[in-house]
Amino acid sequence: MELPTNLLPALIDGVRPGVAIGADYQLGSGAAFEPLSPIDGELTSKCGAASPADVGAAVAAAHEAFLQWRTVPAPVRGQLVLRIGEMARRHKAELAKLITLEAGKIPSEAEGEVQEWIDVCDFAVGLSRQLYGLSIASERPEHQLIEQWHPLGVVGVISAFNFPNAVWAWNAMIALVCGDSIVWKPSEQTPLISLACHEMVVRAAATMPEAPAALSCVVNGGADVGAALAADKRVPLVSATGSTAMGRKVAVAVGQRLGRSLLELGGNNAMIVTPTADLDLAVRAIVFAAVGTAGQRCTSLRRLIVHSSIVDELTTRLEKAYKSLPIGDPTKEGVLVGPLVSEASFNNMQTSLAAAKLQGGEVLCGGDRVTDAVPAGGFYVTPALVRMPKQTEVMLDETFAPLTYIVTYDTLDEAMAIHNGVPQGLSSAIFTGDIREAGRFTGPAGSDCGIANVNIGTSGAEIGGAFGGEKDTGGGRESGSDSWKQYMRRTTTTVNYGAALPLAQGVKFDV
Numbered sequence: 001m002e003l004p005t006n007l008l009p010a011l012i013d014g015v016r017p018g019v020a021i022g023a024d025y026q027l028g029s030g031a032a033f034e035p036l037s038p039i040d041g042e043l044t045s046k047c048g049a050a051s052p053a054d055v056g057a058a059v060a061a062a063h064e065a066f067l068q069w070r071t072v073p074a075p076v077r078g079q080l081v082l083r084i085g086e087m088a089r090r091h092k093a094e095l096a097k098l099i100t101l102e103a104g105k106i107p108s109e110a111e112g113e114v115q116e117w118i119d120v121c122d123f124a125v126g127l128s129r130q131l132y133g134l135s136i137a138s139e140r141p142e143h144q145l146i147e148q149w150h151p152l153g154v155v156g157v158i159s160a161f162n163f164p165n166a167v168w169a170w171n172a173m174i175a176l177v178c179g180d181s182i183v184w185k186p187s188e189q190t191p192l193i194s195l196a197c198h199e200m201v202v203r204a205a206a207t208m209p210e211a212p213a214a215l216s217c218v219v220n221g222g223a224d225v226g227a228a229l230a231a232d233k234r235v236p237l238v239s240a241t242g243s244t245a246m247g248r249k250v251a252v253a254v255g256q257r258l259g260r261s262l263l264e265l266g267g268n269n270a271m272i273v274t275p276t277a278d279l280d281l282a283v284r285a286i287v288f289a290a291v292g293t294a295g296q297r298c299t300s301l302r303r304l305i306v307h308s309s310i311v312d313e314l315t316t317r318l319e320k321a322y323k324s325l326p327i328g329d330p331t332k333e334g335v336l337v338g339p340l341v342s343e344a345s346f347n348n349m350q351t352s353l354a355a356a357k358l359q360g361g362e363v364l365c366g367g368d369r370v371t372d373a374v375p376a377g378g379f380y381v382t383p384a385l386v387r388m389p390k391q392t393e394v395m396l397d398e399t400f401a402p403l404t405y406i407v408t409y410d411t412l413d414e415a416m417a418i419h420n421g422v423p424q425g426l427s428s429a430i431f432t433g434d435i436r437e438a439g440r441f442t443g444p445a446g447s448d449c450g451i452a453n454v455n456i457g458t459s460g461a462e463i464g465g466a467f468g469g470e471k472d473t474g475g476g477r478e479s480g481s482d483s484w485k486q487y488m489r490r491t492t493t494t495v496n497y498g499a500a501l502p503l504a505q506g507v508k509f510d511v
């Protein structure tokens, strides 16, 4: 695939920059790395990496930029995000190509991801005029009690391979209108799309005298680079997206210095299919949620909890749909299921399948490596459906691949217990024609996830809602609704416009 070099910073000694501080691109003094494309296992780029000292320098520059940016009125900050959104619109197709190359997504899903960036820009521009605080009734005469939201500081963003553009955008676009600067540690799988996204911000900032370029910084590299960012006291908020194992480490590092962390971690998402479900809709929703992005979305469908009266019909229809799925090189027209990200990912799927069989599972279809008519170096797999006798140990973990377990239930109580009986709590769905079941599922004693859908699948959230989940998913919320509040600090201000000094709670202290 030809690289859209017009979006990328220039090579330094034949290597992509490992560090970007605004428009200042450097190789970085960490060990250079060589990510492989999931499509064919070929090298995508040789990329420089940051050292912990480089991370410190990027944070220092971003802090300086923040000191300037926080005094710019929020609606003017919104104008920067407006211009960034225009860049994303103009270059949508080229940016999507980089996502396909580095993450292996089919073009439609890659373009959908860039569209999320565009959408969140639109949202953030509107938000820049709506960073409202409250006016609260004071108990004292001639006093005003008000709440204000102020810029917070440098926001550290650590992102995962599977949404290499959108996760950063959800954080960075909101943080920018909130008056913050960003130091981004992208996945080591996706340095090119990260550099291209950053370059779009740099170009937009160059058109606005109010915007210092170092508002946006990138530090490429592995876990050590992310760990240095998490440990830096000058970063009041670290937003980390990835596995639960990573989140536990980041939470400790940030907590140790009493910083804030916003964690978006692994899911183990389920759908309950009840006897009144519209099975035509359910089959389409299940297939997209389970095999879209080759099962490598945090919201991918991992567990199907099906009423015993309809399980045979549903599984027959699913098996038929699975057998017709076009699997292969995502750059080829008509392909719906691209590669797994790596050999390790393929091996994880095989390990889970073997464990499922030992725990009484029957593989209904899929799970095999595809080698015909696909690039030799990629790991392509037929999506698997596994019928389980009950919810066993293997189903409690997230396997980041197109592997969906099916269990049955007889009462909704039983279904809810299975549904909530895993450590994670990201996304969930019920397919039902019964309003009582839908109400129960979405109500306080229903799904314990951050996302609870009715008659749509578990994946494919819109940016307008707050996104995230509970329990081992980390508790963070990003993107829409009032998620912006996490990127600001709240000040409670009392103004006395009278001639006396009454104390709260009627306390007397006259001198």
Ligand code: NAD
Residues within 6 Å of the ligand: 158, 159, 160, 161, 162, 163, 167, 185, 186, 187, 188, 221, 222, 223, 224, 225, 226, 227, 230, 241, 242, 243, 244, 246, 247, 249, 250, 264, 265, 266, 267, 297, 298, 299, 398, 400, 426, 468, 469, 473
């Ligand atoms: P990962 O945990 O391997 O890596 C994620 C990021 O964390 C990378 O940038 C990595 O370099 C960094 N990292 C790893 N160890 C670190 C440490 N000790 N300190 C600081 N940074 C560290 O995850 P992945 O394989 O890239 O992505 C897949 C995982 O991400 C899945 O579990 C998926 O569910 C999850 N995910 C969650 C969401 C969500 O919004 N909840 C979204 C996308 C992906």
